Amino acid sequence: MKTMKIGNICAEAGEKSSGYVKVKGTDIELPVTVICGEKEGKTVFISGGVHNAEYVGIQTAIEIADEILPSKLTGNLIILHLMNRTGFEHRTMSLVYEDGKNLNREFPGSDQGTVADKICHTVVTEFQKNADYYIDLHCGDGYEELIPYVYCVGAAAPEVVHKARQMAELVNVPYLVQSPCVSGGSYNYAGSCGIPSILIERGCMGRWSKEEVELGKQDVRNVLRYLGVLEGNVSQRTYNPVDVGNVIYKNAEHSGCWYPTKKVGYTFKNGEVLGEVKDYFGNVLETCVAEMNGILLYQVGSLCIIKGGPMVAYGENPNEK
Ligand SMILES: [Zn+2]
Structure with a gap:
């Protein structure tokens, strides 16, 4: 029988387990849910709150973790509800509270640096290491207005870019941007390591609504269905994103x-x-x-x-x- 283990959180086949994973070398504990499908398959990493005032992404991660059942999965989900927890609790918007760094400029990080470097390092070594695919849930920051759109990795092996594009094309937003970056961002770095990765931008200005979270969950479910990890068919969408x-x-x-x-x-x-x-x-x-x-x-x-x-x-x- 297969066991999923992230930090101290373990789930056997058919189980869901939630708890806190420590950022190595700090006292910070990040909220995580691991869902181990009844049937074996690929593992998808989903993260929210790389930027801590991007509330639509955070609430989408929280609700997806609560709602998806192990019985519906062929494969596994690792959900990091909130990556920049101390920033969230001090309302610092983009920045890590302890060092003022923007997490999404610091990947892959290091176990020797400041708190932001250590968070990145933990995300890479505990979460990305176990992932076959990655969905990073963002939003306009507390001071940013945006139109919903999706990024996919562009600076990666051709088959990784191809798969990431197919994932991005299922997101129900009007526009798609293929990113040329290989590091800095969490999903960029994952892409450069061979993990097809996308970043969804939905919502902005430090606000969130049930409607936006519903759309965010539909996006995640559709990508998971396309990947064969979640049962069911990809649902109808308003948009097919264009480059x-x-x-x-x-x-x-x-x-x-x-x-x-x-x-x-x-x-x-x-x-x-x-x-x-x-x-x-x-x-x-x-x-x-x-x-x-x-x-x-x-x-x-x-x-x-x-x-x-x-x-x-x-x-x-x-x-x-
Ligand atoms: Zn962001």
Whole structure:
């Protein structure tokens, strides 16, 4: 009989087991559920709360862990409900409370570094190590507006990219971005290690709703059904995501107040103004100008904008081709 073991959490075939897994070298305990299917098969890792104010992803992970039964699985699920727990409990948005690092820039981490490095290292060595596939549940951060979309790994072996794309195409969102990164992000690093991985962006601005969580759970269930891990057929979707290429991530050059001129999901022409950063007297410090015709994927939605932090992200409008 097969046993799944993550930290001190064990599940035999046909069992679900929940508890806390310690981040090695710290006192931090992360909430985890392991579901071991009645029938043997592939193992899917699902994580929420890499960014701790991305509540739709966290609540989706919590409900998926509660609702999916071992009797419906051919294979196993490892669900990490909340990766940045101390950040969540101090409401730090993107950052790890103890060291101010953004977890999704630190993978694969190290057992020798600060808390963020150790969390990444534990996720890689305890969770990703046991996974055949990976779904990372994100959202716009507490200060970010976004239109729902999905990332898949792009810098990985061709068969890994191919499988990740097929997973991403089942997510019920209008747009898909194939990422060129190999490290930094949890799912990027997993992809570079041969694990087909996707990242779902749904919800934003430190809010969550039952409707968004229902859509998030449908996405997860459909990907699991496609992979043959969850019984049942892939359900009908509103969207078949289309590729947004050449994504530009623009950071702010000044701290101050941010005045966007567009809404997420809107399209614009090369040279149009996307927003301005002003000082606290209303003087313009910088103007964000579109460098190509594009579609806005996300932007800062708070008045506050921070030097070196995100401002806008946009890519080529696939409907223009
Ligand atoms: Zn995120």
